[in-house]
Amino acid sequence: MAIMTDQTRAAAPDRDIPRRRLESIDAVRGIVMILMLLDHLRETWLVLVPMPDPVDANTVMPALAIARFAASFCAPIFVALTGLSAYLFGVSHTPRETAAFLAKRGLLLMAIDVLYLSPLYWGVVPQPTFWLQVIWCLGLCMILLAGLIRLPRPARIALGLVLVCGHNLLDPVRLHQGDTLFPVWALLHQRDVIALPFGFLARTTYPILPWLGVMLLGHAIGPWFDRMAESAQRRRYLTRLGIGMIVGFITLRAFNLYGDAPWHVVENSPLRTVISFLSMTKYPPSLLFLLPTLGGGALLLAQCERLASSRLVSGLAVFGAAPMFFYLFHLTMLRILYHAALAWWGPTDGAVFMVDGYAWVLIWYVALIIPFALPTMWFARLKQRRRDIAWLRFF
Template sequence: MSSDFQTPAAVVKKRVASIDILRGLVMLFMLVDHVRERFFFHQNVGDPMDLDTTSPQLFFTRVSAHFCAPVFVFLTGLSAWLYSHPHNKAPRSATPFLFKRGLFIVFVEIAVINWLWMGSYDTLWLQVMWAIGISMIALSVLCKLPYKMILALGVLIVAGHNLLSPISFAPGETGYTLWAILHDRGFIFESESFRIKASYPVLPWIGVILLGFSMGPIYSRAVDGAKRQSALIKIGLAMWCLLAIIRGLNIYGEVLPWEVQQDAIHTVMSFINYTKYPPSLDYVLFTLGAALLVLAGLENVNNRASKAVETFGSAPMFYYILHLFILLVGYRIALNLVGPNYGDLFAFDHVWQVWLVAAVLALALYWPTKAFAKFKHNSTNPLVKYF
C-alpha cells in the first residue's frame, strides 16, 4: 500500500471512534431537549419554534435538538454498511441484522419508551424510535439493491417528498392511516380508552437512512483519512450551499418561508426555522451538512473529552432508556416535593436551568453508561448488543 494510504487498522479505529463521538454528541443535545420537555413544558413542543412567542434562548435550545434524529438515523445507515463490510472479513448481508434490530426497536418503543415518556398508557405515541425501527426494516430490504440505486432512491425521497405535501386525507378516508404513517402526522386509531398517534412520518427517514448507507464506501479501508475528510467537507459544504440558495430564494424545500424580522437575531431564527414533521429538505440539508463537517473534524480527534463523549454513543439504547427513566422519576419527585408552580406543572423559570440540569445528568449518566458499554463489548449475548 502506498504512503498515501493509512493502514486498515488505523482507518477502522478512527472510523468507529468518529461515528461514536458524533452519536454521543447528538445524544447529549437530546438530553438537553428532553430535560426541556420534562421541566419546561409550560412552553410546549410547538412553542420553541414560534417566532411570535419564543425567546432566542429557547429557540436555539430547540434547534440544537434538531440535529439528533437526522444524525442518528444517518449514522444508523452508515453503521449498517460497516456491518455488512467487516474489516478483514468477506462482505455479509445486513438484512437479518437490520430486520431483527428494527423489530426490536419498534417493540421497545411500544412496550417501554412510550410509558417512560408519558407515565401512562392511554395513548401510544409512535415517535423517533419507531421511525428508526421502521427505517431499519425498510433498509433491510432495500440494501439488496445496487449501490447507485440506493443512493438515487435516498436522494429522491429526501429531495422530493416535499412535493407530496399537498396530498392529504381526512380521518376515516381511504388512505388516511397509511399516509399518516408515511408522510403526515395523525391519530391512526382512536377509541374511548386508547389512541395511537403516528408522530414521526417514516418516509423521509427512510430516505435519510438510505443516504447514510450510501455514505458507507467513503469509510472503506481503501480510502485514507485525508481523502475521507476532504470528501466529507466537500459534500457538507455543498449541502449548505444548496440550502443557502433554495432557502435564500424561498423557492423549494420548506413550507415555512423565511422573512426579514425586527432584528438580526430574529432574522436568523426565521431563516433556520425548518419543519421537522415531516423533515423538510431544508431541515435535512442543514442538519446532515453540519454532521458531515463535524465527522470530518472528528477524524483525528482522540483525547479524554472525545473518549468521554464516545462512551455515550457506544451504548445508545441503554442510555436512551436510562435517561428517560431518570427524567420521569425526577420530575415526579420534584412535583411532589416542591409542588406545581405553573398550573398543574412543575417547571423551571429560565432556559439556563435546563442546560444546567442536563449537564449534571450527563455527568451522572456517564458512569453507568460506561459500565454497560464495557459489559456490552465483552458480552456474547446478541440481545445485549441491541443496547
C-alpha cells in the first residue's frame, strides 16, 4: 500500500481528496450526532436524575444505563476524528498553514464554549459557571496539536499512547483549592471546580491529558486515508485495530487489571452485572472507557468505508458534514424548549421542570431527530456550495 510521508505531503500537497473517503468520516460523525442528541435530551428533561460516574449498577435505571453507554461513544470518536481531520487538512496545506488553522479554530471553539454555551445554562444552575466541556477541550487540544504536528509520526504515536494508556497512573495525584498548581492540574487531569473572581466558577468537565492523546492517535492513522492508500487495506487496518482494542478492553476489564474502578457481579441480575462491567469513568476518560469506544469507532469507520456511496452512508454523511452547527443548534433549541416548558407548566421539582420518566425522553428523541436534522443538512450543503466563504469551514 502506498503511503505518503509527512515530508512528501509538505513538499507536494494533494488538493484532490476523494469524496468517498470524506463521506465515510462524515457518516461516522453523523452517527455521533444522533447518539449525542439522546444524551443531551436526557440532561434537559431529566436534569435531576442522578448520574454518578461510573454508574451504580445496583440502582441505575437499565434503559438509562444502556443509553448512557451508547452515548459514551460520542466524545472519543469525535475527538479522534478531529485529529484525523487535522491530518487530512494538512494533506492539502503546508505545516505552517495547518498549525495556523488549528490554532485559530481552537481559539474559536474555546471562545464559543465560554461566551455562548456556558451562559445557556445560567438560568438553570444557581451560580454562574463556565462549563469547560467537550468544545473547550477540543479547542485546547487543537491548539496543542498545532505545536505537535511537526514531531515525527512515531513520536506523535508514542506520546498519544502514553497519554491514553498511562494517564490513570496519575489518578492518585489530587490537588485542592489553594494549592499552587491546582487550576493547572484541574485543567489537565482532575475534574474539579475552580473558583474565579466575582463569584464565577469554572468546572473542568473534560480534563485534557487523555483527550489530547486520543486526538494524537486519530491524527496518527491519517496515512491510512491518503489518496494513494487502498480502501480494502484501510478497512482491514481499521477492523484489526477495532477488534484489538475491544479484545484488550475485555481482557483488562474481566480481570480488573488496570484502567478503571473494578466491576462486580450483581447477585441475581445478569443485566446489572453487564451494566457494572460496561460502566467506566468518563471524567476524565479512563483507559477502559476509551478502548471499547474508540475500538467501536474504528469498526464503524470500516463499515462506512465498505458501504460508501450507499443511501444510508450518504444520508449520514450529509448529517455529519456540519457537526459544529448541529452541536450549537441542538443545544440552543433544547434550552429554548426547556424554558418554554418551564414557563408553560411551571416547575415540577423545586425550581426546575422535568418529565416523570425516561420514556418521555425517548418520545422527545424520536420527535426531534428530523426537525433537528433538516437545518443541519441545509447548512452542510451551504458549506459545500459556498466554499468561497472562509468562515464556514470553521463549522
